[in-house]
Amino acid sequence: MFISNAYAQAPTDMLGLGGNLTSFLPLVLMFVVMYFLMIRPQQKRAKEQKAMMDALAKGDEVVTAGGILGKVSKVTDVYVTLEVAAGTEIVVQKPSVTTLLPKGTLKAL
Template identity: 80%
Template sequence: MFISNAYAQTAGAADASLMGNLTTFVPLILMFVVMYFLMIRPQQKRAKEQKAMMDALARGDEVVTAGGILGKVSKVTDIYVTVEVSTGTEIVVQKSAITTLLPKGTLKGL
């Protein structure tokens, strides 16, 4: 009277639970896809552009270092760059410290 009848599950119910488990992972997968396109891919693109800029450094280029020092490149080696910050004053910095390549003619005093 107070107890209802119990019935066995059919095979169709097992397929529904598999689909339920799959739908719980969809938001997690979407989160990784969005993170890739918003964070990882742009960072890789910036790193590739920075490497290309460092490889293209040549004598006479006007640059900005990571410390904010502006100057003209007077000598380039594999690891180091000699930057002329003022007439007769040169500093040696690592190639990776060069952050920006300025357009020609930006620095008039050098």
């Protein structure tokens, strides 16, 4: 009276793989979306940052991660020497240089 009848479901195909593949489809789609929205752009930014650090040369105007603006006066493998004011130089690590400014941005130096 209160209990309904239970019926067996028919398999979608002979091996029964159709149900397993469709259960993994949302997981695969989530990974593909995550790759294109998060992983790929991050790899592109990292590649651009590395290319910019390799191309640093004397006379370039840069911004550091701390917000210091300066003109590159010396570049080594690990460090960059920046002239932040006339006669004032600081040494920073290469990865702390975040942005390369267009020439002529810093007129006061």
